[in-house]
Each structure stands twice: as C-alpha cells, then as structure tokens.
Amino acid sequence: MKNTPASDFFSPSDESMINSLASENGILYSLEAVKYYDDHIINTIDEELEMILKGLSFESGFLFKKDATFFDFLNRVRDEELLLQSIGLWDVPHPWLNLFIPRSGIMDFNEGVFVDIIxxxxxxxxxxxxxxxxxxxxxxxxxxxxxxxxxxxxxYTVALLNSAKDYKDWVIMDEQNTEILKFCDKSGIKVKQYFPHYGKKEEWMKHFGKKWDIFKKRKAQFDPKMILSPGQRIFNSE
Structure with missing residues (x-):
C-alpha cells in the first residue's frame, strides 16, 4: 500500500522502519494473523506463536505484534474510521475496486497491477x-x-480500498480502476467484480455467466415489479 494513513497498530519507530524498507523495495507484502487465547494458555501463548510462525519466511526484524481484547479486535474498523475522520479522509469518495481472481491468474495480476500499473x-x-x-x-x-x-x-479476493481527497483525485483513481480491468481482460485473467457497475443488459449477462438464468428467475419470483435495486440497472437498462 502507498500513501496510507498511519495505523495505531504500528508505533512511529515501526513506521519509520517500514517506510525505509518500502523505499528500497518498492512494494511490501504483509501477512496478518490473529491468535485467540484466554487465561488458560496465557503462559504458553508466546511459544505457540513461535511455532505458528516458524515456517514463514520474512524480513528479519519485521515481525510486529499487538495484544488486544476481543472487543477491541472486533471493533478495530471503528478505530480506523475515527482515525480517518480525524484527518478528513472519511466523508470522501471511495473509488473501491473489489475483484475475485482465479488462483491461476493471481501472479499475473500481481505483476501487471501491483508492480506495473501502481x-x-x-x-x-x-x-x-x-x-x-x-x-x-x-x-x-x-x-x-x-x-x-x-x-x-x-x-482470491483483491480489494483496492482507495479514498479520494477531492474530485480530481477521484477521477484519477477511477481511471486507474478502468485500466486494471482492461489489463485483466487483455491478459485473459477471468476476474469477476464484486458490486460492479454496468450500463447494458448484455454486460450483466456476461458478468453472471451461467448464473444469469437462475438470477433472472429469482428476480421474477421475488421482485416481479422490479422495485428493488433500480440503481444497478440490471433489468431496467433495456
């Protein structure tokens, strides 16, 4: 990730180390893991974590841990929301792009999108x-x-969760999303979008593929007057 607001997960010294490594390597990939524990195993939790991480290969000195209550863990997105609100990046456009990517295409996606485009x-x-x-x-x-x-x-689910600080920024990010989709199509990576936006029925039919007939049947059964979700323009785009 780039230009991402600071997280309270990392200390200022941690962030300095991470930024230094990123400037040297360009892209950093981080793996997040959660280990639940209670009072019964509190004395052995460190040993258990060491066993879990034993088979992983990562940069020395770049293992970061944070102890949190169960509530704080569940409420962590709210903490991020408050952080973004404090720096004016919450009530802004969010040109997100969420994709489902075949396993066979994830490396090509990484090279073409993360390494090249971004x-x-x-x-x-x-x-x-x-x-x-x-x-x-x-x-x-x-x-x-x-x-x-x-x-x-x-x-794989790949979520590019951008926030635009102004209209110009939003246009740039939206164009980037379009470029990413064009790359996938040109490269033969058969991605599927989560919450896509299409303007033509034919595009929706292509998106749903073999599910189109059953999707259309359910629409006729549960929403025959086509009242729900008109903004998606799936059935009212003709």
Missing part, C-alpha cells in the same frame, strides 16, 4: 490493498455473487 507508473493510491485466499469448497454457490467460473480449488 508501482512503476507511480499511480496515486490512498488506502489499504487487501488480498484474501478463499477455499471454493467453503463458498455457498447459491448466493447471487459471482465468482470465477473454473474448477480451481481456490480463488
């Missing part, structure tokens, strides 16, 4: 970039949300 082209960004692997077997395919149509056992 880093090498020095494109503007302000917000966290999150990547989550998802086990396809754990996914409920009865939902209307569309994921990559392949037989791979895993796919």
């Amino acid at each position: 880093q090498k082209q020095n494109r503007s960004s302000s917000g966290p970039f999150l990547v989550y692997p998802i086990n396809r077997k754990k996914w409920d395919d009865n939902m209307s949300v569309v994921i990559p149509e392949d037989d791979e056992d895993m796919f």
Whole structure:
C-alpha cells in the first residue's frame, strides 16, 4: 500500500522502519494473523506463536505484534474510521475496486497491477490493498455473487480500498480502476467484480455467466415489479 494513513497498530519507530524498507523495495507484502487465547494458555501463548510462525519466511526484524481484547479486535474498523475522520479522509469518495481472481491468474495480476500499473507508473493510491485466499469448497454457490467460473480449488479476493481527497483525485483513481480491468481482460485473467457497475443488459449477462438464468428467475419470483435495486440497472437498462 502507498500513501496510507498511519495505523495505531504500528508505533512511529515501526513506521519509520517500514517506510525505509518500502523505499528500497518498492512494494511490501504483509501477512496478518490473529491468535485467540484466554487465561488458560496465557503462559504458553508466546511459544505457540513461535511455532505458528516458524515456517514463514520474512524480513528479519519485521515481525510486529499487538495484544488486544476481543472487543477491541472486533471493533478495530471503528478505530480506523475515527482515525480517518480525524484527518478528513472519511466523508470522501471511495473509488473501491473489489475483484475475485482465479488462483491461476493471481501472479499475473500481481505483476501487471501491483508492480506495473501502481508501482512503476507511480499511480496515486490512498488506502489499504487487501488480498484474501478463499477455499471454493467453503463458498455457498447459491448466493447471487459471482465468482470465477473454473474448477480451481481456490480463488482470491483483491480489494483496492482507495479514498479520494477531492474530485480530481477521484477521477484519477477511477481511471486507474478502468485500466486494471482492461489489463485483466487483455491478459485473459477471468476476474469477476464484486458490486460492479454496468450500463447494458448484455454486460450483466456476461458478468453472471451461467448464473444469469437462475438470477433472472429469482428476480421474477421475488421482485416481479422490479422495485428493488433500480440503481444497478440490471433489468431496467433495456
């Protein structure tokens, strides 16, 4: 991530180290992990963490830990909200781009988007970039949300959570999102957007793919007068 507001997870000295490493390497990838514990294992928690992290390879000295109550962990997004409010970055446009990416395409996406479009082209960004692997077997395919149509056992959620400080900034980030989607299409990475915006029925049909017929059937069954979600222009774009 670049130009991201400071987080209370890192101390000022931690941030200085991270910024120095980022200036040397350009892109940093961080892995977040959570370990729950209670009073019964409080004396062995450090040893358990050491065992969990034993198989990982990372830059020496760049392991950061924070102890928090269960409530504070669940409420962490609220803390980030208050932080963004304090620096005027909450009530602003958020040109987010959320994608589902096939496992086979994640490395090409990394090289083409994170390394090329965002880093090498020095494109503007302000917000966290999150990547989550998802086990396809754990996914409920009865939902209307569309994921990559392949037989791979895993796919990735990539969330580019930008915040624009003004209209000009928003336009730049929106154009960047369009460029990312064009790159995926040109490279043959069969991504699916989460909450996409299309203006034509044909585009929605392509998005839903083999789910289109069942999606249309459910719409006719539960919303025959097409009252719900008119702004998405799925059925009222004709």
